Amino acid sequence: MHHSWDNIILNNRYNYHLFSNQTAKQFIKTTHTNLSAEKIRYVSATIGMLILMIPVLTMSFYLFKTNWHNNAVLAVLIATLPRQIQLLQMCYTLISYHVGIAMIKARINGLFAIFKDNHQDLTxxxxxxxxxxxxxxxxxxxxxxxxxxxxxxxxxxxxxxxxxxxxxxxxxxxxxxxxxxxxxxxxxxxxxxxxxxxxxxxxxxxxxxxxxxxxxxxxxxxxxxxxxxxxxxxxxxxxxxxxxxxxxxxxxxxx
Known part of the structure; x- marks a missing residue:
């Protein structure tokens, strides 16, 4: 059973203050950990986007090279480059959300747990x-x-x-x-x-x-x-x- 059950639910003010001080220290540590997690999320999304870019850029380079003297094909390739960039940006966003979905779910579950009323009449x-x-x-x-x-x-x-x-x-x-x-x-x-x-x-x-x-x-x-x-x-x-x-x-x- 977690420490917070005894130190908060039992409502002993003395232990609650000691627990609060300990929690404040842990909160600072958690803040730094959360920043590290955010960095990992963005780095993971960036790496995922780069992996997706490899086949796109490879194919684009191949088409440019094989159709170097075909102006019509080159025009189409140049026109579609902005769309390719937009698709990669969307993929970056999707990967970012996918990596952070567990953290978002944990926060939501934590909020529900805080507001849930577990009071029971003992009579x-x-x-x-x-x-x-x-x-x-x-x-x-x-x-x-x-x-x-x-x-x-x-x-x-x-x-x-x-x-x-x-x-x-x-x-x-x-x-x-x-x-x-x-x-x-x-x-x-x-x-x-x-x-x-x-x-x-x-x-x-x-x-x-x-x-x-x-x-x-x-x-x-x-x-x-x-x-x-x-x-x-x-x-x-x-x-x-x-x-x-x-x-x-x-x-x-x-x-």
């Missing part, structure tokens, strides 16, 4: 009456949420816990941050992309801790412990306990 996938809070054993009520603390959602598989987190992200927008178990979100710390799953998650949580006081009010964690051993799980859990003093953490635990 039918959520069984609210079967989702409760582990700490209190009470049903989860998204209308009455505390400002800080930690809420662990529990319920059987298939009741829509992950869909509920996504719905909360959509409801609270930039005030909420959604971190799925598997993702391609951009982070500033290089450790977020290296090391074990536990080291990566620790680095990501530490980085999020620095921005929660200003931007993030609700941290949504979807099965963050799915790929961790007990040692790393305990270390991440300790950090989340401290982080719960700054913001509200709503989590789904794998174990």
């Amino acid at each position: 039918p996938f959520i069984q609210y009456d079967k989702i409760s809070i582990k700490q209190t054993n009470l049903p989860f009520d998204k209308a009455n949420l505390p400002k800080t603390g930690r809420i662990t959602l529990i319920g059987q598989n298939g009741v829509g816990k992950s869909s509920l987190l996504l719905q909360l992200k959509e409801q609270f927008g930039n005030n909420a941050y959604y971190l799925p178990a598997k993702h391609s979100l951009f982070f500033a710390n290089a450790m977020s992309y290296q090391g074990s799953s536990g080291q990566q998650l620790l680095s990501q949580v530490d980085e999020l801790t620095k921005i929660t006081s200003d931007d993030i009010k609700i941290l949504l964690l979807d099965e963050w412990d799915a790929h961790l051993d007990r040692k790393n799980m305990a270390m991440v859990d300790e950090r989340l306990i401290k982080l719960a003093n700054q913001c509200l953490i709503i989590e789904i635990r794998h174990r």
